[in-house]
Amino acid sequence: MSPRRTRGWSCQSVLITVLWAVCVPLAVLLELVKHVPALGVPLLLAAFAGGAVYLARRNRKAEQRRVEAARLAQIRAAQSQEIARYHTMSPGEFEHAIAYLCERDGCTDVEVVGGAGDLGADVIATAPTGHRIVIQCKRYGPTNKVGSPDAQRFGGTCYTVHYAHIPVMVTTSTFTRQAVTYATAQGIRLYDERALGGWASRTGPAPWHQVTAPAA
Incomplete structure (x- = not known):
């Protein structure tokens, strides 16, 4: 079915619903008025008041849906702008950009440690919650997914070598299903482009939100 025809059916459905909600009760009221004339004016007033309330509620819900759709569109636009900016960076610049986000959102002891011999850690920081955050950054193209081998290499060092409370992999791309399965099992947080x-x-949220304080 074409979009135009779908919209036509939608408009017809709304019209039928409104007519049913207004005309059927009105017909019942008119029938009552025939038998009990004294009830005519109060019942008609009640009917019109009920119809007005129904239409007002319907319009309010439609406006709420419109406002929510506009809000979500603004969020998606803001996120897309950020991702586009990260795609123009080199891997090293991307690591510093992630370190900046950590500092901006209240982390302390933020270090960019990526490079030869980093053993999987690119950014290390202490979150406002007190957690030790260890982040691996993957500045990949949109079609180059982060795979399970990358996740496994990071998983092999993030706890035992870097003593992470919260290990995080951040990418400008996405993760394969196998990488997600492995990371979930190991407690590694995955931040894809979205x-x-x-x-x-x-x-x-930042990667460290909604977690409890680390054990002393």
């Missing part, structure tokens, strides 16, 4: 866009634009 999650990163939300973090950067302040429309989504």
Whole structure:
């Protein structure tokens, strides 16, 4: 079915619903008035008041849906702008950009440690919650997904070598299903381009949010 025809059926459905909600009760009221004339004016007033309330509620819900759709569109636009900016960076610049996000959102002891011999860690920081955050940054193209081998290499060092409370892999791309399965089992947080866009634009959480304080 074409979009135009679908919209036509939608409009017809709304019209039928309104007519049913107004005309059927009105017909019942008119029938009552025939038998009990004294009830005519109060019942008609009640009917019109009920119809007005129904239409007002319907219009209010439609406006709420419109406002929510506009808000979501603004969020998506902000996230897309952030991701586009990260795609222009070199891998080293991307690591410093992630370190900046950590500092911006209240982390302390932020270090960029990526490079030869980094053993999987690119950014290390202490979150406002007191957690030690260890982040691996993957500045990949949109079609180059982060795979399970990358996740496994990071998983082999993030806890035992870097003593992470919260290990995080951040990418400008996405993760394969196998990488997601492995990371979930190992407690590694994955931030793909959408999650990163939300973090950067302040429309989504930072990786350390919604966790309990680390054990002493």
